[in-house]
Amino acid sequence: MTIAEKLQRVQERIALAAERAGRRAGDITLVGVTKYVGVAEAAELVSAGCFNLGESRPQELWEKHVELERMWGSAASPPVVRWHLIGHLQRNKVARTLPLVSLIHSVDSERLLAAIDAERAKACGTGEPMDVLLEVNTSGEAAKHGLAPAEVEPLILAAQRYLRVRVRGLMTMAALEGGEAAAARCFAALRELRDRVSGNVPSGVTLTELSMGMSGDFEIAIREGATLVRVGSLLWE
Numbered sequence: 083m084t085i086a087e088k089l090q091r092v093q094e095r096i097a098l099a100a101e102r103a104g105r106r107a108g109d110i111t112l113v114g115v116t117k118y119v120g121v122a123e124a125a126e127l128v129s130a131g132c133f134n135l136g137e138s139r140p141q142e143l144w145e146k147h148v149e150l151e152r153m154w155g156s157a158a159s160p161p162v163v164r165w166h167l168i169g170h171l172q173r174n175k176v177a178r179t180l181p182l183v184s185l186i187h188s189v190d191s192e193r194l195l196a197a198i199d200a201e202r203a204k205a206c207g208t209g210e211p212m213d214v215l216l217e218v219n220t221s222g223e224a225a226k227h228g229l230a231p232a233e234v235e236p237l238i239l240a241a242q243r244y245l246r247v248r249v250r251g252l253m254t255m256a257a258l259e260g261g262e263a264a265a266a267r268c269f270a271a272l273r274e275l276r277d278r279v280s281g282n283v284p285s286g287v288t289l290t291e292l293s294m295g296m297s298g299d300f301e302i303a304i305r306e307g308a309t310l311v312r313v314g315s316l317l318w319e
């Protein structure tokens with residue numbers, strides 16, 4: 083199968099999962115995760131119609147971003163790619179990353195929020211705030227990044243002081259162990275947390291986005307309310 087055919091398959095499965103859940107497929111964004119492949123494959127994915135790309139390592143994102151710009155630099159109407167940082171962001175990589183990304187899925191501390199805010203203020207003064215999601219460790223597994231569920235509401239309240247950052251929702255990774263039932267519990271927990279916190283935060287804050295679901299569990303995530311699914315392996319294997 084070509085990359086275009088694999089993409090089409092994933093898109094069909096997203097549409098079907100949405101339909102089963104009584105949701106509109108258009109409300110779910112596929113982020114094509116390019117961390118396993120080079121820039122040629124990433125470009126092919128974009129050409130096939132996937133305009134949201136995700137990388138978990140900032141350096142990889144920088145490199146692919148530069149190479150895609152170079153590839154398409156001379157094109158009459160180069161495709162507009164929205165980059166998503168889905169992995170851990172160290173504060174010393176904030177400055178280079180911010181200008182390249184549309185959404186950071188992985189904010190997990192006030193220190194990182196503050197660093198993003200400061201950098202955004204420096205770079206564009208009164209420009210648009212940076213959109214971020216808070217990463218939540220819903221499985222409780224020690225190896226996972228992310229906030230404990232109880233830390234989410236305090237951080238959203240603290241985030242009100244950082245005017246150049248806008249928290250748009252939450253992100254999680256399912257438990258590694260426990261199969262579909264455990265994944266479903268993690269995703270439902272994220273949605274319930276979002277619903278609960280939404281009632282307690284200032285009225286200007288809208289936690290619309292739920293980033294959850296990967297190749298092995300995106301249909302379950304859609305059933306539980308995902309608005310962003312991060313799919314890698316299925317597009318490349």
Ligand SMILES: *Cc1c(COP(=O)(O)O)cnc(C)c1O
Nearest residue numbers: 115138168296297312313314315
């Ligand atoms: C790698 C990765 C994915 C994609 O995982 P697949 O199982 O290959 O689809 C999604 N989210 C994050 C945070 C990742 O690191």
